[in-house]
Amino acid sequence: MSGIASIHLVENALLVSIQDDVNDTEILELQDSLSRRIAQDNVAGVIIDISALEIVDTFVGRVIAQLAGISKLLDAKTYVVGMRPAVAMTLVELGMYLPEAQTALSLSHALSQLRSD
Amino acid sequence: MPQTDTATILRILEVDFNSIVEEWVGSQIEEGVKRSDLFSDSENRAQNVELLRSFAKGVRAGVVDSEFDLKDTAWEDLRATLSDITKERVKRGVTPTEMATFVLALKAPMFERLKKELADNPEGLIGEVLMISRLVDAFGIYTNEVFINEREQIIERQRLEMMELSTPVVELWDRVLTLPLIGTLDSARAQEVMENLLETIMQRQARVVIVDITGVGTVDTQVAQHLLRTAAAVRLMGAECIISGISPMIAQTMVQLGIDVGTVSTRSSIRSALDDALKKMGYEITKIKGN
Known part of the structure; x- marks a missing residue:
């Protein structure tokens, strides 16, 4: 498991928070370990907290989109939570609308959505 | 000289x-x-x-x-x-x-x-x-x-x-915001509107945002693009966007221009949009008995 972004099991979902200083190698490692944990723990959802992320580029955007795609294939819903306004604007500007991912304002919002599903 | x-x-x-x-x-x-x-x-x-x-x-x-x-x-x-x-x-x-x-x-x-x-x-x-x-x-x-x-x-x-006057974000209900747009929506204004709206969503932790375009005279491809991008950014933040105030005229134009709103909800009036928003938040408006 990557030491930078740890994966926690909360209720029936995996919680990951991505830090602002995350580099490309770490994020790819995260993708790998997260995929394995989804299958292993048989969770209903994955919550990616990006509230610490102040800037995004196409790479990070694509990784998030891929994470959502992977979870979907493994039958788990992805919630991207806590996106900052500037990040949202940049992603829209880049044309990355993350259609595969669900979004939520906060962790509790995402959990309550997951429970009601 | x-x-x-x-x-x-x-x-x-x-x-x-x-x-x-x-x-x-x-x-x-x-x-x-x-x-x-x-x-x-x-x-x-x-x-x-x-x-x-x-x-x-x-x-x-x-x-x-x-x-x-x-x-x-x-x-x-x-x-x-x-x-x-x-x-x-x-x-x-x-x-x-x-x-x-x-x-x-x-x-x-x-x-x-x-x-x-x-x-x-x-x-x-x-x-x-x-x-x-x-x-x-x-x-x-x-x-x-x-x-x-x-x-x-x-x-x-x-x-x-x-510019300042034309982008007010109003809190209609707990966690329900509305943005009444008036006039034309050019790129500079659209940017300003979007920034303002997203900031307010974060501050108020809003769940539903109603973008009302009753006061927007015409919707061309560019204006529609701005609206849909705003809706997409709102969704990314974790809130839901409803576009209201789409007049029959504008609906016709949008279809003729081939604008696809995708998954964004649209309503003809702000009234039905508010009704929808309240339902999503788990509220209901009922008549007081005896009135």
Whole structure:
């Protein structure tokens, strides 16, 4: 498991928070370990907290989109939570609308959505 | 360019100062640009005196030959006086033509004096007349510049005010926001609207946002693009966006333009959008019994 972004099991979902200083190698490692944990723990959802992320580029955007795609294939819903306004604007500007991912304002919002599903 | 003698102009300005002012006012009346309705006689005279005084000062200090340049520091006083007078006149509603003619009317009394002074020196006279013409024309052009600048500042200020006025985000209910859009939505405004909206979503932790376009006159592909991008950004933040106020006309246009709103909810009125938003938040509006 990557030491930078740890994966926690909360209720029936995996919680990951991505830090602002995350580099490309770490994020790819995260993708790998997260995929394995989804299958292993048989969770209903994955919550990616990006509230610490102040800037995004196409790479990070694509990784998030891929994470959502992977979870979907493994039958788990992805919630991207806590996106900052500037990040949202940049992603829209880049044309990355993350259609595969669900979004939520906060962790509790995402959990309550997951429970009601 | 014949060599000119600033001494002649200076002497005229000094000796005949008061009568030049008189005649200047006279020719302003003749041209019909005195605007007694806007300025009292004494105000008008004060402006003339001040302008002529800075003119004399400029001639004394400045280069008055083919090298003449109004931007020179020697003419600083005159520029300041001219722009003060122009601003004052613009404020009271004087037109640019009247303002320029007001300044250009100075030529007549000056030429009159030069004609007398240099009656026996036709060549010198032509030189001096040319010089005065150039000077006074430059003053006239300068007033126009000031005039336009003043107007542009007003327009810019109003534009900024409109920008601020036109992007209010209102909290309709707990965690329900609305953004009533009015007027046209160009790229600059769309950006401003989006920034404002997303910031407010974060502050209020809003779950539903109603973007109301009742006040938007026309929706073309560009406006639709801006709206859909705003909706996409709202979704990324974790809130839901409802676009309301789509009139039958706009619905037809959007379909004809082939605009696909995708998963964004649309409603015809803000009323049904609010109803929808409240349902999503788990509220219901019921009639009070007995009313």
